[in-house]
Amino acid sequence: GENVEQHPSTLSVQEGDSAVIKCTYSDSASNYFPWYKQELGKRPQLIIDIRSNVGEKKDQRIAVTLNKTAKHFSLHITETQPEDSAVYFCAASSFSGGYNKLIFGAGTRLAVHP
Amino acid sequence: NAGVTQTPKFQVLKTGQSMTLQCAQDMNHNSMYWYRQDPGMGLRLIYYSASEGTTDKGEVPNGYNVSRLNKREFSLRLESAAPSQTSVYFCASSIRQGARETQYFGPGTRLLVL
Numbered sequence: 001g002e003n004v005e006q007h008p009s010t011l012s013v014q015e016g017d018s019a020v021i022k023c024t025y026s027d028s029a030s031n032y033f034p035w036y037k038q039e040l041g042k043r044p045q046l047i048i049d050i051r052s053n054v055g056e057k058k059d060q061r062i063a064v065t066l067n068k069t070a071k072h073f074s075l076h077i078t079e080t081q082p083e084d085s086a087v088y089f090c091a092a093s094s095f096s097g098g099y100n101k102l103i104f105g106a107g108t109r110l111a112v113h114p
Numbered sequence: 115n116a117g118v119t120q121t122p123k124f125q126v127l128k129t130g131q132s133m134t135l136q137c138a139q140d141m142n143h144n145s146m147y148w149y150r151q152d153p154g155m156g157l158r159l160i161y162y163s164a165s166e167g168t169t170d171k172g173e174v175p176n177g178y179n180v181s182r183l184n185k186r187e188f189s190l191r192l193e194s195a196a197p198s199q200t201s202v203y204f205c206a207s208s209i210r211q212g213a214r215e216t217q218y219f220g221p222g223t224r225l226l227v228l
Contacts, residue, residue: 009154032213043204043219044157051213089156093215101172102147102217104156 002027004092006105013080014113021108023090024072032093033066033073034102039086047088048075080112115140118220120205126226127195135190135223137205145208146188147172147217148180150201157204163188195227 003026013019025033034049050057050064050073057064061080066073077084087109091102118139127133139146144165149157159172163182177199179191188207192199205220 006156032215034216043221045219046216049214049216053213101159101162102157103173104158106154106156 002030002092002094002101002103004090004103004105006090006108008108009106010109010111012111012113015080015082017080019077019080019084019110019112021075021088021090021110022072023074023092023105024070025092025103026071027092027094027103028071030071030092030094030103033064034091034093035064035075036089036091036104037086038089038107044089077110080110082112082114085110085112117141118205118207118218120203120220120223122223123221124224124226126228127192128228129196131195132191132193133195134192135203135205135225136187137189137220138187139205139207139218139220140186141207141209141218142185143207143209143218144185145210145215146182147206147208148178148188148190149204149206150174150199151204151222152201160190160203195225197227199225200227201225 006023031052036044037047038044061078063076087107090105121136147162148160161180163169166185203223206217208217
């Protein structure tokens with residue numbers, strides 16, 4: 001079945017450094033790739049997404065890149081701040097039969113140290 | 115708008131007991147979802163409902179049933195709870211805008227089965 005692998009599982013950086021999280025997906029029909037941030041004890045919230053017809057998208061300090069040929073996509077956070085500390089989930093979506101399903105990666109726990 | 119709401123927030127059950135987790139959304143979304151979140155395993159889809167009156171199995175449906183009562187409400191039932199169902203359960207709803215289908219999550223229900 002469809003699968004999304006996410007690496008690394010934990011990431012520790014110093015404030016101001018960059019952080020990169022990588023995901024690969026198995027379903028070549030996937031065409032939508034959102035990233036969610038989940039703070040401790042809170043619900044996952046969408047922070048950025050990218051569609052399969054776009055190679056890169058940026059929103060302030062956050063950017064996502066997509067390589068459809070290699071079936072992988074990445075989240076880049078620049079100038080990290082302590083409030084960026086959270087668990088980040090990538091997901092790959094595929095539309096079939098009128099339904100949208102999101103397959104999530106296992107998550108990356110990012111710790112930003114002051 | 116309250117967005118997606120879930121009740122209860124926390125529940126303790128004994129093995130074999132039954133319960134229903136409630137979810138409601140006031141965003142007029144067609145699609146609704148139930149996920150479970152376990153440490154190190156991300157979010158796994160239990161059931162989803164593409165529209166009122168339809169439901170389909172996700173990745174881990176065994177031991178669960180769902181009801182899409184109306185467009186707003188989507189409930190998850192555990193008929194005979196097992197310790198393996200100890201988890202955090204998230205309900206979500208989504209709206210489709212072109213190729214994007216953004217999912218919005220509820221606050222979660224933390225379930226402990228003894």
